[in-house]
């Protein structure tokens with residue numbers, strides 16, 4: 001596995017691979033890899049000739065007072081995991097190279113970013129779409145893999161890719177969970193043992209919602225109320241949002257249907273967790 005830190009070197013390397021006819025599969029991450037990232041890499045390995053992983057804790061997607069400085073980082077451990085997952089090229093740039101002095105260009109997807117995490121984290125998606133556009137320009141991938149764990153992010157990136165005619169196939173991959181159901185996240189390391197066990201309320205609430213919907217309950221308000229009650233039964237849980245949305249537009253759906261997704265964000269102490277499910281699929 002080659003590790004490249006330099007932006008220009010990475011772009012030259014990827015352009016050369018493309019010219020040789022290699023199909024480039026790309027997995028962008030912020031590192032501190034877990035089995036969720038690994039599932040994206042495994043699928044990328046199957047679909048591409050050259051598997052590229054980026055690890056970059058992107059400062060522009062963090063708001064004031066968020067966890068940019070404390071975000072977990074371990075490039076040595078990540079490199080070993082990446083190599084074991086069959087990564088060919090690991091790109092780990094410095095923030096100063098991605099955003100040098102004078103940097104002034106941003107990509108903004110309207111509408112889809114006004115709701116859910118976009119409302120709670122102003123500017124977050126602008127940072128995400130900007131860095132993903134930059135990474136696509138550097139890596140020149142044929143396909144890029146993203147997790148449905150970040151459901152809104154995936155919808156925003158699909159929108160951006162269509163709107164900007166980016167020649168990249170976007171592939172969404174299922175949420176990978178711990179054995180007890182907690183969605184894997186690099187941020188799970190922040191949870192105290194008590195918070196970690198209370199956080200199981202999220203998957204329990206998603207399962208409850210699915211059971212209600214599949215049992216014939218069609219009112220989103222009723223399902224959201226039940227989900228909310230389950231979550232606030234945990235002493236440290238603070239709900240940021242619970243919504244039932246149409247899967248592509250992310251508009252609220254008062255009456256649930258086959259295309260309904262329940263999305264939630266809940267804080268346990270200082271740690272904000274997100275999770276989601278299609279109501280008619282089992283978690």
Ligand code: AMP
Nearest residue numbers: 029030031036146147149150175176184
């Ligand atoms: P992150 O490093 O958290 O920015 O995530 C990088 C990519 O991995 C994103 O496309 C995420 O959606 C995806 N991802 C993170 N956690 C999971 C998970 N538990 N299951 C599947 N994909 C995930």
